[in-house]
Amino acid sequence: MDRIRIRGGQPLQGRLAIAGAKNAALPLMAACLLTDETLTLSNLPHLADIATMAHLLGELGVQVTMDGSGPDGGQAGRVLQLTATDVRDVTAPYDLVRKMRASVLVLGPMLARFGRSRVSLPGGCAIGTRPVDLHLKAMAQLGAEIELKEGYIEARAPRGLCGNRVVFPFVTVGGTENALMAAALAKGETVLTNAAREPEIADLAHCLIAMGAEIEGIGSDTLTVQGRERLHGARHAVLPDRIETGTYAMAAAITGGSLDLVGARQEHIAALTEVLRRAGAEVTPTASGLQVSRRNGPIRGVDVMTEPYPGFPTDLQAQFMALMAVAEGAAMVTETVFENRFMHVPELARMGADINVHGASAIIRGVHKLSGAPVMATDLRASVSLVLAGLAAEGETILNRVYHLDRGYERLEEKLVACGADIERLRY
Numbered sequence: 001m002d003r004i005r006i007r008g009g010q011p012l013q014g015r016l017a018i019a020g021a022k023n024a025a026l027p028l029m030a031a032c033l034l035t036d037e038t039l040t041l042s043n044l045p046h047l048a049d050i051a052t053m054a055h056l057l058g059e060l061g062v063q064v065t066m067d068g069s070g071p072d073g074g075q076a077g078r079v080l081q082l083t084a085t086d087v088r089d090v091t092a093p094y095d096l097v098r099k100m101r102a103s104v105l106v107l108g109p110m111l112a113r114f115g116r117s118r119v120s121l122p123g124g125c126a127i128g129t130r131p132v133d134l135h136l137k138a139m140a141q142l143g144a145e146i147e148l149k150e151g152y153i154e155a156r157a158p159r160g161l162c163g164n165r166v167v168f169p170f171v172t173v174g175g176t177e178n179a180l181m182a183a184a185l186a187k188g189e190t191v192l193t194n195a196a197r198e199p200e201i202a203d204l205a206h207c208l209i210a211m212g213a214e215i216e217g218i219g220s221d222t223l224t225v226q227g228r229e230r231l232h233g234a235r236h237a238v239l240p241d242r243i244e245t246g247t248y249a250m251a252a253a254i255t256g257g258s259l260d261l262v263g264a265r266q267e268h269i270a271a272l273t274e275v276l277r278r279a280g281a282e283v284t285p286t287a288s289g290l291q292v293s294r295r296n297g298p299i300r301g302v303d304v305m306t307e308p309y310p311g312f313p314t315d316l317q318a319q320f321m322a323l324m325a326v327a328e329g330a331a332m333v334t335e336t337v338f339e340n341r342f343m344h345v346p347e348l349a350r351m352g353a354d355i356n357v358h359g360a361s362a363i364i365r366g367v368h369k370l371s372g373a374p375v376m377a378t379d380l381r382a383s384v385s386l387v388l389a390g391l392a393a394e395g396e397t398i399l400n401r402v403y404h405l406d407r408g409y410e411r412l413e414e415k416l417v418a419c420g421a422d423i424e425r426l427r428y
């Protein structure tokens with residue numbers, strides 16, 4: 001299994017290109033199932049999760065064609081052409097869903113177009129139980145019959161889905177995406193209330209509109225969809241990854257460096273930039289994106305609570321905790337979106353961080369220096385928080401189980417080395 005070795009202490013300097021957003025790309029890829037024409041997606045990141053989704057779609061019978069890596073040798077995102085003309089299977093099997101929970105995003109589009117969909121129940125995962133009950137409730141409200149059988153969700157709507165009012169009792173990103181895709185092919189009007197407002201939802205809505213859907217309320221918590229009998233092919237470019245942006249913003253801050261994040265969209269990480277400024281970093285919009293630096297003075301402790309968008313993202317919580325581990329003073333980080341999303345805490349503690357967890361909150365008392373140590377990645381964002389800690393620590397950090405990182409960070413070592421980090425992958 002590959003490992004990553006980091007020798008800490010180098011301030012990061014330079015330009016770093018932000019890739020297309022993984023969490024936008026996955027539902028966009030699933031949206032190809034809504035039409036028999038070709039959906040062409042560009043600016044897709046080079047990631048294991050994208051390959052898993054392409055594999056799943058291929059298994060269902062979607063023709064997946066990759067349009068090379070672009071003229072710059074793969075620096076720009078990939079282009080995929082997805083054609084779901086001859087879908088031969090409507091089953092998303094356990095092996096793929098277990099590997100990537102976002103596989104459940106094929107449920108809504110298959111059900112809406114073929115009247116049938118069979119998706120393995122994802123089961124537990126490292127960051128809590130993460131059920132899909134709200135996805136199923138939304139499908140039932142659109143007229144589907146749902147049965148749970150032998151570990152599979154069996155959804156049927158032989159006469160098609162019917163528009164309805166769907167009220168989410170709390171915000172779910174994946175649930176909103178599944179319902180939005182299903183509603184696009186349902187009969188009549190659907191109103192999604194308390195819908196998630198993440199930029200990835202807006203990206204999906206814009207792509208659906210390009211495919212012929214009619215959606216109002218984009219960016220708000222109420223999405224109104226006029227169902228269409230059929231959708232058509234379209235071309236769509238995936239928006240830049242706000243979580244990758246935020247992660248590298250914190251890499252600049254934790255190492256006392258300065259990074260130009262090319263392609264970054266400040267408006268998508270406003271909650272983070274506000275907190276970073278309070279913590280003592282400079283965040284400046286530029287013509288090409290965003291510059292984040294910390295040239296003078298220490299990082300200060302700032303309290304943060306994770307919330308659905310536009311609040312502070314749970315996907316940046318672990319990285320922020322690494323930053324607070326070296327702050328002057330204390331910080332309280334409260335996780336409200338997922339249960340059990342503090343697995344990085346014992347690993348950060350191995351590097352000298354002083355963190356106490358009480359229920360959903362953690363108190364971090366900043367230390368002067370972290371020290372390098374062998375650590376273990378437990379999930380995607382936890383792993384990258386250990387990379388950030390390693391970049392700031394004295395000495396050598398060895399990160400084990402790096403396959404988590406490959407799910408969500410494109411060419412991480414390459415991007416960091418180009419900005420002066422001493423980091424390499426040890427291949428086994």
Ligand code: UD1
Pocket residue numbers: 022023024026101102128129130131132133134135136171172173174175314315337338339
């Ligand atoms: C998406 C993101 C993930 C991010 C999360 C929250 C993708 C591929 N993944 O995950 O990176 O951390 O949003 O911003 O976009 N829940 C239920 N029942 C459901 C659905 C969700 O109880 O049917 C709960 C979850 O367990 C969690 C909360 O709702 O506690 C939010 O989850 P949700 O927004 O659905 O996250 P995902 O779409 O899985």
